[in-house]
Amino acid sequence: MSTKIALVTGANKGIGLETVRQLAAQGVHVLLAARNAAAGQAAADQLRGEGLPVDFLPLDVSDSASIRAAAAAVDTAHGRLDILINNAGIFIDDHALPPSAQSLETWRRTFDTNVFGLIETTQAFLPLLRKSEAGRIVNLTSILGSITLHSDPTSFVYDTKTPAYNVSKAAVNAWTVQLAYELRGTPIKVNAAHPGWVKTDMGGADAHLEIADGAKTSVALALLPADGPSGTYTHLGQTLPW
Numbered sequence: 468m469s470t471k472i473a474l475v476t477g478a479n480k481g482i483g484l485e486t487v488r489q490l491a492a493q494g495v496h497v498l499l500a501a502r503n504a505a506a507g508q509a510a511a512d513q514l515r516g517e518g519l520p521v522d523f524l525p526l527d528v529s530d531s532a533s534i535r536a537a538a539a540a541v542d543t544a545h546g547r548l549d550i551l552i553n554n555a556g557i558f559i560d561d562h563a564l565p566p567s568a569q570s571l572e573t574w575r576r577t578f579d580t581n582v583f584g585l586i587e588t589t590q591a592f593l594p595l596l597r598k599s600e601a602g603r604i605v606n607l608t609s610i611l612g613s614i615t616l617h618s619d620p621t622s623f624v625y626d627t628k629t630p631a632y633n634v635s636k637a638a639v640n641a642w643t644v645q646l647a648y649e650l651r652g653t654p655i656k657v658n659a660a661h662p663g664w665v666k667t668d669m670g671g672a673d674a675h676l677e678i679a680d681g682a683k684t685s686v687a688l689a690l691l692p693a694d695g696p697s698g699t700y701t702h703l704g705q706t707l708p709w
């Protein structure tokens with residue numbers, strides 16, 4: 468089979484950038500997608516300088532025209548896509564407010580990127596993933612999207628009530644299950660990845676995992692074999708409660 472083509476959104480820094488690096492190190496041709504052209508191009512140039520097969524692709528997942536242009540560019544250049552990693556995400560500053568007080572603006576902005584952007588990007592690239600022999604879709608979620616754990620007073624996430632973000636990731640989980648059902652008769656697998664609590668701009672300095680470990684769940688799900696699972700919610704191979 469020819470070289471696999473992967474696309475990682477929000478890949479100019481953090482877990483996305485490291486996911487690009489790890490996939491490219493395994494011989495995958497990776498499209499490093501970012502909304503900030505200067506940052507995305509600089510990140511891709513750095514990885515290419517390390518000898519890795521990486522190209523920059525402009526993509527703002529909250530902008531329909533940008534999504535359409537990116538899908539058209541990948542179609543023209545490659546005619547298919549083997550791996551889509553929906554990594555882009557935001558965590559807005561007023562996250563400590565309770566659900567009764569968090570502004571609708573925060574809810575809308577959070578859902579525009581974390582949920583609707585992910586869905587629109589997936590829909591735009593699905594025709595190219597259907598042209599792959601073994602399409603893989605990885606949706607970056609969080610353990611904070613677990614409704615089961617948020618309902619359990621003994622859970623370690625019980626008190627981490629950052630409402631708009633948590634609910635957006637619960638929606639990502641639910642979308643993952645819906646899409647996996649639609650694609651169950653195809654070679655395409657769709658899975659939700661919790662990267663762990665990772666030392667990035669979003670995760671902060673107190674996080675438990677280094678970025679290299681934070682990318683491992685996404686990379687493993689991107690490279691699942693034909694008999695691998697679909698419609699799962701995992702962290703480093705461990706199944707999480709929805």
Ligand SMILES: NC(=O)c1ccc[n+]([C@@H]2O[C@H](COP(=O)([O-])OP(=O)(O)OC[C@H]3O[C@@H](n4cnc5c(N)ncnc54)[C@H](OP(=O)(O)O)[C@@H]3O)[C@@H](O)[C@H]2O)c1
Nearest residue numbers: 477481482527528529555556607609664665667668669670
């Ligand atoms: N870090 C953690 O502990 C943790 C835990 C659980 C889940 N996650 C999830 O893992 C994913 C990556 O997080 P991270 O920690 O690496 O965060 P990060 O360092 O803040 O990076 C987020 C990336 O998403 C990009 N992004 C945001 N909005 C975008 C848009 N509209 N279009 C395209 N790109 C956009 C950002 O681009 P800009 O640089 O242009 O802003 C940046 O490249 C997120 O989905 C996050 O929710 C992270």
